[in-house]
Amino acid sequence: MRDQITIETGAEDRPAAGGAAAGAAAEDGTAGGKADGSTPRRYLVIHNPTAGGRRGRRLRAVTARLEQAGLAVTIRPTGRRGDAESFARAVQPGEFDAVVAAGGDGTINEVINGLAVHAAAGRPMPLGIVPMGTANVLAAELGLPMAAEGIAAVLADGRQRDIWPALANGRVFSMMAGAGLDARVVERVDPRVKRVIGTGAYVAETLVQLATRPDHRYHVSIDGGPAEEVASVIVAKGHFYGGRFICAPDARLAEPLLHVCLFPRGGRLAALRYVWGVTAGRLARFPDYRVVTATRVRIEGPAGEGLFADAVQGDGDVLARLPVEIALAGWRLPVLAG
Numbered sequence: 536m537r538d539q540i541t542i543e544t545g546a547e548d549r550p551a552a553g554g555a556a557a558g559a560a561a562e563d564g565t566a567g568g569k570a571d572g573s574t575p576r577r578y579l580v581i582h583n584p585t586a587g588g589r590r591g592r593r594l595r596a597v598t599a600r601l602e603q604a605g606l607a608v609t610i611r612p613t614g615r616r617g618d619a620e621s622f623a624r625a626v627q628p629g630e631f632d633a634v635v636a637a638g639g640d641g642t643i644n645e646v647i648n649g650l651a652v653h654a655a656a657g658r659p660m661p662l663g664i665v666p667m668g669t670a671n672v673l674a675a676e677l678g679l680p681m682a683a684e685g686i687a688a689v690l691a692d693g694r695q696r697d698i699w700p701a702l703a704n705g706r707v708f709s710m711m712a713g714a715g716l717d718a719r720v721v722e723r724v725d726p727r728v729k730r731v732i733g734t735g736a737y738v739a740e741t742l743v744q745l746a747t748r749p750d751h752r753y754h755v756s757i758d759g760g761p762a763e764e765v766a767s768v769i770v771a772k773g774h775f776y777g778g779r780f781i782c783a784p785d786a787r788l789a790e791p792l793l794h795v796c797l798f799p800r801g802g803r804l805a806a807l808r809y810v811w812g813v814t815a816g817r818l819a820r821f822p823d824y825r826v827v828t829a830t831r832v833r834i835e836g837p838a839g840e841g842l843f844a845d846a847v848q849g850d851g852d853v854l855a856r857l858p859v860e861i862a863l864a865g866w867r868l869p870v871l872a873g
């Protein structure tokens with residue numbers, strides 16, 4: 536059954552769009568495909584070959600298992616930033632039964648932004664995930680396995696769970712968005728260092744930012760209320776942050792609600808204390824730290840003051856610039872997550 540895996544090398548190799556409409560999301564909660572099994576389910580795998588220090592072996596093991604399970608897999612490698620989103624957006628109704636993002640949280644975020652077009656139009660295309668990044672926060676939040684066998688089993692099983700993404704100035708995020716220290720770290724972290732030392736690169740960049748950055752203030756308005764001044768803010772859709780740290784313990788992907796994490800105190804010492812609180816799991820005990828639920832958040836900040844103070848990170852990449860309007864996207868995305 537070797538011919539059930541197609542690996543594309545360039546745009547000219549891509550099959551024409553179209554094909555039988557198998558239905559993106561079957562009513563039984565599994566990915567589409569004919570009930571009698573006569574047509575193999577077709578998965579498009581969008582692969583970032585540069586993600587996570589090139590964990591290509593994991594993807595090969597996953598696709599081999601999907602092939603054994605009788606699925607038709609098309610692998611479409613990205614060539615540059617933005618490709619993953621374009622590939623996902625270009626999928627035609629009925630062309631594939633699911634789109635699988637093989638990469639880190641940045642690539643998954645791009646694929647979700649591409650799938651947003653289908654979901655918003657009422658034709659949601661299920662998302663699958665092969666976690667291949669540094670932190671893999673979304674995979675952790677969904678409780679996905681990290682080994683090839685487990686990943687393939689979840690994808691082949693086809694069972695779906697709905698998540699409620701959110702928007703930051705029109706860009707979709709699934710896990711979290713933030714302004715302040717973490718956004719600056721995301722903007723400044725060196726991808727080459729990340730490839731070598733993994734999540735340690737974020738720790739190193741956080742220390743650099745703490746040592747060098749001036750103290751910026753941000754104004755956060757929740758559900759149209761009065762603006763509150765903070766040093767940093769994270770708007771969470773899931774409860775994990777930056778790996779397996781927890782900022783918003785009650786945030787759930789399956790709930791259409793934003794959890795706004797407010798870090799009010801300014802200054803380097805306070806920032807260091809918050810970083811320690813997050814990494815040591817002590818944040819909830821800080822009397823000045825608050826988490827507020829919301830459906831709409833506006834963040835204004837030191838736009839134009841330089842030093843990357845106006846970056847807004849979403850799912851671990853810079854997604855927008857301040858001022859930013861954050862709100863629920865208003866549509867659900869089915870995810871192959873067992």
Ligand SMILES: Nc1ncnc2c1ncn2[C@@H]1O[C@H](COP(=O)(O)OP(=O)(O)OP(=O)(O)O)[C@@H](O)[C@H]1O
Nearest residue numbers: 583586587613614615638639640641642668669670
């Ligand atoms: N072929 C490519 N070449 C360069 N950049 C790419 C390519 N494909 C995707 N990207 C971009 O690279 C960025 C990082 O990718 P991704 O998140 O998948 O991997 P990572 O950085 O190793 O993992 P993590 O986000 O978990 O740290 C994303 O923003 C994505 O848009």
